[in-house]
Amino acid sequence: MPTNRPHDSARKHVTGESVFINDIPVNDQLLLGKVVFSRYAHARILNIDLSEALKIIGVKAILTATDIPGENQMGPVIHDEPCLAENEVTFIGQAIALIGAENEEAATEAARLIRVDYEPLEAILDLETAMAKNNSIDAERKIERGNADAALEAALYKFDGTLKTGAQEHWYLETQTSLAIPGEGKEMNIFASSQNPSETQTIVAKVLGIQKNEVEVEVKRMGGAFGGKETQGNHVAAWAALLANATRRPVKIHLFRDDDQVMTGKRHRFLSNYEIGFDEKGLILAYKVELNADAGSSADLSLAILSRAMLHAENAYYIPDILIRGNAWKTNHPSNTAFRGFGGPQGMAVIENAIDRIARFLKKDAAEIRYLNFYQKEKNNMTPYGQKVKNNHLLMIYDKLLRSSDYVNRRKEIDRFNKENEFYKKGLSLTPVKFGISFTTAFLNQAGALVNIYTDGTVLVNHGGTEMGQGIHTKIATIASEEFGVSPEMVKVDATNTSRIPNTSATAASSGSDLNGMAVKNAIDILKSRIAEVAVAEFATRFPDDKTLKENIVFENNYLSDKVNPIRKISFPEMLKIAYLKQVSLSSTGFYKTPGIFFDKEKGQGTPFYYYAFGMAVSEVIIDTLTGMHTLIRTDIVHDVGDSLVEGIDLGQIQGGFVQGVGWCTTEEMKWDNDGNQLTHSPDTYKIPTVNDIPRDFRVEILKDVPNPGTIRKSKAVGEPPFMLAFSVWLAIKDAISSVGNHEKEPDFTLPATYEVILLSAEKLRKV
Numbered sequence: 137m138p139t140n141r142p143h144d145s146a147r148k149h150v151t152g153e154s155v156f157i158n159d160i161p162v163n164d165q166l167l168l169g170k171v172v173f174s175r176y177a178h179a180r181i182l183n184i185d186l187s188e189a190l191k192i193i194g195v196k197a198i199l200t201a202t203d204i205p206g207e208n209q210m211g212p213v214i215h216d217e218p219c220l221a222e223n224e225v226t227f228i229g230q231a232i233a234l235i236g237a238e239n240e241e242a243a244t245e246a247a248r249l250i251r252v253d254y255e256p257l258e259a260i261l262d263l264e265t266a267m268a269k270n271n272s273i274d275a276e277r278k279i280e281r282g283n284a285d286a287a288l289e290a291a292l293y294k295f296d297g298t299l300k301t302g303a304q305e306h307w308y309l310e311t312q313t314s315l316a317i318p319g320e321g322k323e324m325n326i327f328a329s330s331q332n333p334s335e336t337q338t339i340v341a342k343v344l345g346i347q348k349n350e351v352e353v354e355v356k357r358m359g360g361a362f363g364g365k366e367t368q369g370n371h372v373a374a375w376a377a378l379l380a381n382a383t384r385r386p387v388k389i390h391l392f393r394d395d396d397q398v399m400t401g402k403r404h405r406f407l408s409n410y411e412i413g414f415d416e417k418g419l420i421l422a423y424k425v426e427l428n429a430d431a432g433s434s435a436d437l438s439l440a441i442l443s444r445a446m447l448h449a450e451n452a453y454y455i456p457d458i459l460i461r462g463n464a465w466k467t468n469h470p471s472n473t474a475f476r477g478f479g480g481p482q483g484m485a486v487i488e489n490a491i492d493r494i495a496r497f498l499k500k501d502a503a504e505i506r507y508l509n510f511y512q513k514e515k516n517n518m519t520p521y522g523q524k525v526k527n528n529h530l531l532m533i534y535d536k537l538l539r540s541s542d543y544v545n546r547r548k549e550i551d552r553f554n555k556e557n558e559f560y561k562k563g564l565s566l567t568p569v570k571f572g573i574s575f576t577t578a579f580l581n582q583a584g585a586l587v588n589i590y591t592d593g594t595v596l597v598n599h600g601g602t603e604m605g606q607g608i609h610t611k612i613a614t615i616a617s618e619e620f621g622v623s624p625e626m627v628k629v630d631a632t633n634t635s636r637i638p639n640t641s642a643t644a645a646s647s648g649s650d651l652n653g654m655a656v657k658n659a660i661d662i663l664k665s666r667i668a669e670v671a672v673a674e675f676a677t678r679f680p681d682d683k684t685l686k687e688n689i690v691f692e693n694n695y696l697s698d699k700v701n702p703i704r705k706i707s708f709p710e711m712l713k714i715a716y717l718k719q720v721s722l723s724s725t726g727f728y729k730t731p732g733i734f735f736d737k738e739k740g741q742g743t744p745f746y747y748y749a750f751g752m753a754v755s756e757v758i759i760d761t762l763t764g765m766h767t768l769i770r771t772d773i774v775h776d777v778g779d780s781l782v783e784g785i786d787l788g789q790i791q792g793g794f795v796q797g798v799g800w801c802t803t804e805e806m807k808w809d810n811d812g813n814q815l816t817h818s819p820d821t822y823k824i825p826t827v828n829d830i831p832r833d834f835r836v837e838i839l840k841d842v843p844n845p846g847t848i849r850k851s852k853a854v855g856e857p858p859f860m861l862a863f864s865v866w867l868a869i870k871d872a873i874s875s876v877g878n879h880e881k882e883p884d885f886t887l888p889a890t891y892e893v894i895l896l897s898a899e900k901l902r903k904v
């Protein structure tokens with residue numbers, strides 16, 4: 137039974153009542169923290185002169201690497217990322233010094249007066265150079281099945297190609313922000329905008345050189361994150377903590393938009409080379425792909441991202457002989473990081489573009505080629521890494537979407553339109569998504585919860601997930617209210633706090649509600665068992681004739697009752713008072729770990745995912761070949777969320793993820809100058825989607841009657857998978873360009889397909 141309710145902060149967001157870190161009232165001791173960062177992509181630091189800056193009235197501390205009491209390190213996986221630069225800077229935006237000042241003016245003036253003498257060194261600013269210099273983070277990784285070389289040799293048709301996919305800025309509305317408040321002794325309290333409060337705690341403890349039990353990190357909500365705060369929310373927290381520790385005063389760092397965009401990592405750029413072999417029907421026989429990721433200046437999560445890219449290189453298609461190779465390369469850019477899809481989009485773009493080429497070559501509709509190659513139910517259902525694709529909804533979604541989008545007729549209409557119009561051209565494309573759900577680092581798939589019931593019958597739920605706007609707290613509150621059988625207003629979800637839930641994983645990999653929802657259910661099951669026992673005893677005194685069995689106690693409609701004798705019932709609040717008086721604990725922790733998943737990185741084999749989420753989109757665009765402008769006319773989506781936990785929330789994630797993907801595929805272009813300076817570090821030059829970029833006609837359908845076995849209330853994760861539905865827009869644009877040359881020639885194409893790309897590519901086809 138689908139549940140619907142608004143996001144628990146919807147009203148608060150529009151009225152301005154929601155408390156973000158910048159809204160937390162502190163006291164007159166509050167200092168503002170400012171970060172002085174590198175202006176060189178690669179340079180030796182010869183000297184840092186703070187003398188003039190320290191004279192500014194209102195400046196309370198200026199810290200450099202030598203002032204760090206603990207370890208100068210904030211690398212989340214590999215410890216290759218200094219908290220403050222020591223003798224060398226390796227990217228523009230790298231933190232060198234921290235200023236704690238009474239006000240913004242003093243901080244800004246001090247920053248201006250800090251003199252850093254650099255000796256510029258050679259910088260690696262693109263993937264080609266990094267690859268030529270063999271500047272990799274780790275050994276090459278491989279996933280392989282069969283013999284791709286032999287199968288390519290044997291294939292009737294084959295071609296090779298290269299695809300570049302671009303970087304993407306997260307553009308969370310709340311820039312990186314943190315507030316550090318020193319307590320007694322060594323205590324440090326952090327209010328963070330972090331997807332990973334436990335890791336924030338770890339890194340703050342490390343740089344301060346104190347124990348983790350002295351550090352408390354709280355996350356009420358983030359103003360967006362999208363992966364950009366999976367590791368890099370730790371940085372501002374560490375910097376604020378260092379200043380707070382040095383001054384013993386509260387310190388807040390709230391990055392300016394432009395600084396945030398310059399200093400933080402992006403979605404990884406990829407350069408991918410491939411060879412694909414197929415037959416006359418378009419059946420793919422062999423695929424060889426080499427994925428190269430621009431990691432930036434340090435590892436951050438690059439190896440996990442590369443791994444997810446490789447695990448999605450075949451997207452929704454069964455390919456018998458396949459070789460996937462992956463490398464992450466170091467460059468002198470900010471360390472690239474998690475971003476919705478986490479490498480999945482970069483891996484999938486290559487095969488989707490290759491299939492588009494096959495269709496053009498064979499003069500067939502690309503949707504037909506896709507359908508032909510989908511993973512099947514009974515046979516051809518094994519992934520290259522040895523996990524079977526179970527509960528596969530691809531064929532069902534395809535049939536549904538083809539009908540509901542009226543694909544066949546619209547294809548004909550578009551062909552007619554393109555024949556009749558010389559400068560405006562339309563395009564249509566259908567693309568699928570199969571996305572693996574679970575952290576590919578298996579041990580991260582765990583979660584904790586703490587559920588308290590108070591004597592008035594109200595419930596306070598704590599869990600390890602963080603709210604970034606995605607609605608996890610709304611989903612968790614719904615789960616708790618349904619499991620306890622009490623009305624939603626009886627349940628509140630508290631801010632995420634490392635003192636209440638320890639050792640949590642990042643809220644990431646789309647798995648926040650899956651993991652934490654189960655942990656909450658586990659805590660609730662424990663509490664219900666205790667309360668049911670009290671109910672049995674209570675019914676025994678009230679109805680001495682025959683006994684109520686514990687397993688017959690049901691929690692429903694704010695009551696506990698005996699389902700065999702339903703007149704035996706006690707309200708939830710009344711029952712709790714009785715339990716309290718009987719000295720029964722009304723608080724329980726809960727825990728969950730995903731069963732049965734593992735992955736051997738060396739062999740490239742295993743069962744890394746608990747299940748897959750499926751979706752498909754059909755998009756229609758119109759392009760103006762004289763200006764390169766495109767308009768998204770219509771998008772139809774059918775997406776699988778299992779049994780939806782909260783429909784409105786899921787719908788919002790599907791729509792939002794799709795539009796964010798459209799941004800990456802079309803208008804969001806990151807550019808750098810020859811020294812590595814970002815040319816697109818503000819919204820006037822970096823174009824994220826606006827209301828105008830949403831499909832004019834947007835039809836999103838949640839697939840019905842597809843309960844997902846083994847998950848919380850049979851639901852599915854939804855955060856990331858819809859992002860990749862945007863390939864339908866990307867390839868619809870290519871289809872429109874291709875019509876300029878009557879679909880006879882492969883258009884020049886790249887990701888993003890900016891107006892410029894569209895214009896030049898169409899021009900070239902027209903000239904031929």
Ligand code: LUZ
Nearest residue numbers: 440478574575576577644645
């Ligand atoms: N983070 C992570 C992720 O550490 N491992 C993952 O597999 C993942 N996948 C998606 C997003 N974040």
Ligand code: MOS
Nearest residue numbers: 363475476644645
């Ligand atoms: Mo993520 S890319 O923070 O799931």
